[in-house]
Amino acid sequence: MKIKKILVDSLQEAIDITKSTYGDKATIMSTKIVKAKKWLFFSTNKLEVTIGIADSEDFQKEFSKEKELYSEIENIKSTLKDVVEVVKSTKQEQKTPPPxxxxxxxxxxxxxxxxxxxxxxxxxxxxxxxxxxxxxxxxxxxxxxxxxxxxxxxxxxxxxxxxxxKNISLKAINFSKNILSILALVGPTGVGKTTTIAKLAYMYKSQGFRTGVITLDSYRTGAVQQLQSYVSLLEMPLRVADTPTRLRECVGELSSLDIIFIDTAGRSQYDSVRLKELKHYLENVPSLEIALTVSTTTDERIILDSARRFSELGISSIIFTKLDETLYPGCVLNACIKANLPVSFLTFGQKVPNDIELANYENLANILLRGLS
Ligand SMILES: Nc1nc2c(ncn2[C@@H]2O[C@H](COP(=O)(O)OP(=O)(O)OP(=O)(O)O)[C@@H](O)[C@H]2O)c(=O)[nH]1
Ligand SMILES: [Mg+2]
Incomplete structure (x- = not known):
């Protein structure tokens, strides 16, 4: 680069001279005020301007540098454009959340x-x-x-x-007035079948249904008396059937009622002879629903074994008893899901008639969340 100094009266004059003499190759690098020669007695101030003039090599270098800079800027611009597009499309996607x-x-x-x-x-x-x-x-x-x-x-x-x-089926046992329905409770010994029959008989009688009870448990000492004590309080008929034929006769005698509850003797789920006998009793009874009754205090594997063994009788729901005595009511859900059966009633204590409820999601949720009260 060559350096030139010129004396001018103003900056504008310096620019004009630089442009007209050297074109784009020159730039003004600095300025300073200087005293000019005296003319007679007067001295005047002048502007000394330093000009840098690029030779052609320098110019080429500068020019190619500038070109590189511009293409770099263009690259940055197009990258920025892509980024803006991506941001825009992400925003649009977010407007519709996934179902x-x-x-x-x-x-x-x-x-x-x-x-x-x-x-x-x-x-x-x-x-x-x-x-x-x-x-x-x-x-x-x-x-x-x-x-x-x-x-x-x-x-x-x-x-x-x-x-x-969404996971548990409920069995709403719909009884109708003036149409005979029969509900038999079967299950292992001591789970609460007789007590539950008494609770059910009271529950439906107090809703205006005409109810009666038949028991097949004639041989266990005190079984009939146990039921008799409840039924006489409720003022409803009780029959004892000791053979399948007698059972059908009893059903005939009570056929003008709305609901007959059948109490059965407790059977071990592993006693296949007794289970066959029970099946024989129940197989020709008209309008019959059979509910498996199990205690929630029993090991869950035994509950599932019962469901499997008693299923040959044609059970259509499970009644879970003694929920007041268990810390693990979750067995109700496990059993219903694994045995693929709905739940119909839940019982919560020994008191007849109070401690029974039709199973629903509200009482199931309560039991699971609150535990024993
Ligand atoms: N804590 C509690 N005890 C109950 C419940 N239901 C029945 N029981 C008691 O369980 C015991 C047996 O009840 P039962 O009704 O005789 O049982 P079962 O299934 O008829 O018995 P078997 O006829 O011998 O097979 C009795 O002491 C009842 O009071 C309940 O929901 N909670
Ligand atoms: Mg009994």
Missing amino acids: ITQVQPQNNEDFSLRAMNLATKLINAGVDQDIARKILEDSCGFDITIGRLDLKYEDDYQSLIEGLS
Whole structure:
């Protein structure tokens, strides 16, 4: 680069001279005010301007540098454009959150803390882990703000009801007035069949149904007297049938009623001879529903064995008793799901007639969450 100095009267003059003499190759590098020569007695101020003039090599170098810079800027611009496009499309996707059912949790990290607390309660109540997980999934929805499955409602109770309703079948035994219905309770010994029959007989009688009871348990000492004591209080007919033929006769005698409850002698689920005998009693009874009665204080494997063995009688629901005595009501859910049977009634104590309820999702949720009261 060559350096030139010029004396001018103003900066504008310096620019004009630089441009006209050297074109684009020159730039003004600095300026300073200097005293010019005296003319007669007067001295004048001038502007000394330093000009840098690039030789052609320098110019080429500068030019190619500038070109590189420009192409780099163009690259940055197009990258920025791509980034802006990506940001725009992500924003659009976020406007439509994924539907709740699409989310399939693979591990516990997919659930919120309060959902995990509910799972813990279910497992502590004896619900099998995989069943608890399934119920939990159905009690939850995907919360996009926390990116996890969270309970659908504010409280455990409402959310659990939702989960139960998707997994557990209820058997609403619909009795009609003026149409005879017959309900027989079968099951292992001592589970509460006779007590439950007394509770049911009272429950439906107080709703205006005409009810009666037949017992097949004629050989256990005191069995008939036990039932007699309840039935006489309720002022309803009681018959004792000691043979299949006598059972059919008794049904005929009580056929003008709305509901007949049949109490059976407790049978071990492993006593196939006695089970066959019971089957023989019940097989030709018209309009018959059979409910397996099991105690929730029994080992769950025994409950499932009972469901399997008694299934040859044609059971259509399970009654769970003694829920007041168990810390693990989760067996109700496990048994219903594994035996693929609906639950019809739940009993909570020895008191006749009070301690019985038709099973529903509300009382099931209560039992599972509150435990023993
Ligand atoms: N804690 C509690 N005890 C119950 C319940 N239901 C029945 N029991 C008691 O269980 C015992 C047996 O009841 P039963 O009704 O005689 O049982 P069962 O199935 O008829 O017995 P078997 O006829 O001998 O097979 C009695 O002491 C009842 O009071 C219940 O829901 N909770
Ligand atoms: Mg009995």
